[in-house]
Amino acid sequence: MSPSTSPRFFTEREVARHSTTDSCWVLLGSRVYDVTAFLRxxxxxxxLIRSRAGKDVSREIEGPPHRHSENARSWMxxxxxxxxxxxxxTDEAQTLRERRKVGEQTEGKAAKKPTKEKVDEDDKNSPYSRCRPVDLDKDLVDWTKPxxxxxxxxxxxxxxxxHQPVDRPIRLFGNAFLExxxxxxxYWVPVVWLPLVFYLSWYCYTTMAKGTSRIDxxxxxxxxxxxxxxxxxxxxxxxxxxxxxxxxxxFVFHMKPPAHNYYLITLHFLLHGQHHxxxxxxxxxxxxxxLASLVVGTFYIFLLSTLPEILGVSVFVGGLCGYVVYDMIHYYLHYGSPKRxxxxxxxxxxxVKHHFEHQKTGFGITTTFWDHPFNTVIPDEKF
Ligand code: HEM
Ligand SMILES: [Zn+2]
Ligand SMILES: [Zn+2]
Incomplete structure (x- = not known):
């Protein structure tokens, strides 16, 4: 919603009432936000948000404990x-006010609502004037089309x-089957891959248990x-x-496609850009x-061509299990609400910092281990 459209008004009591997991509102100065969908x-x-429900979170957005990124502010x-x-x-005053507005409108007078100029003036004075509203009409792409x-x-x-994230589903293709x-x-990830993990683990273990396997x-x-x-x-x-x-x-998902290459940009978007x-x-x-079976198949062929069979399959099955855990953890990091x-x-x-603020660092998902030798660790916050 753009701030230039006529806003609705809420009383302090009404805002304070929305302080539950089912309906959680917060304020930035005099601006009201329904952040229920974002809580989890x-x-x-x-x-942290719920404890400040119904209140002004301006101080918390600036931090400490965390100075929120530009993208986090736009997101809000x-x-x-x-x-x-x-x-x-009071609500009664609000009702009276609403009635007065209707009366004014029916009398042909201008309704008492802040004009665009008034809102812009307020915005200029607010520390959030740099918040760029998500204006879907002015976006660079047409969201009504794939x-x-x-x-x-x-x-x-x-x-x-x-790298400016939005909270809305993406339609990639017009064709319903392709989409x-x-x-x-x-759940398709564990359904498809875990039976293979169990079968191959059992195969490796029982083959080794025969005592005839050796590495030359x-x-x-x-x-x-x-x-x-x-x-x-x-x-x-x-x-x-x-x-x-x-x-x-x-190196694959964050390859920077050349600006003039339509196909590489499209490929980047399909592989990872849409997720960002x-x-x-x-x-x-x-x-x-x-798609995963291409990577899994390549990994399998590579291991079996470089290691003795039973060793290759054992390493492969560990890697496959790591992949399943990775996909589940990635999903949970986006949708779950782990304890502090x-x-x-x-x-x-x-x-989430990788998504919102540090897109050129923080590539580890299940572990930050490899960010260290590659020097891509997201730096700790300093205040
Ligand atoms: C209500 C609207 C809020 C939104 C949309 C929001 C959004 C975000 C986002 C996107 C991040 C990831 C880093 C970044 O991009 O800055 C973040 C991190 C964080 N937010 Fe918020 N936030 C909100 C409110 C709050 C409040 C009220 C607090 C209270 C202190 C808070 C505390 C934090 C902390 C501590 C982190 C960093 C987590 C960590 O590194 O351990 N946020 N927030
Ligand atoms: Zn992600
Ligand atoms: Zn990424």
């Missing part, structure tokens, strides 16, 4: 619902546009593989996955199994 997604935790504008009417303290074939035309404006093919519910180090030296070595190979595969996770996110544009579009948060102080809380805060 908030990286600082649901409780999407939840703007109206203005606080400080003069009319986006896949539009974004390539944005050229050099694409990079800035794609459906790009969406995946989170040289033509003279051959080491027997004990069944209890399986967990070690499995964990090696998982660790290898965390490296692949980092590399795919950093609409980070909470739940239908596109996990890899479709068809937990590992998942720190991962969520880290990942």
């Amino acid at each position: 997604m908030h990286p600082g935790g649901e409780a 504008e999407q939840y703007y619902i109206g203005e606080l009417d400080r003069e009319s303290g 986006l896949a074939w539009q974004v390539g035309h944005l050229g050099e404006k694409y990079d800035a546009w794609v 459906a093919g790009t969406k995946t519910s989170w 180090v040289t033509s003279d030296l051959s080491i027997p593989i004990h069944k209890y070595m399986f967990p070690m190979f499995f964990l090696m595969g998982w660790f290898l996955w965390t490296f692949i996770e980092y590399c795919i996110h950093r 544009k609409s980070p909470f579009d739940g239908s596109r948060l996990v890899f479709p199994p068809g 102080g937990t590992y998942l809380y720190s991962l969520k805060a880290y990942h």
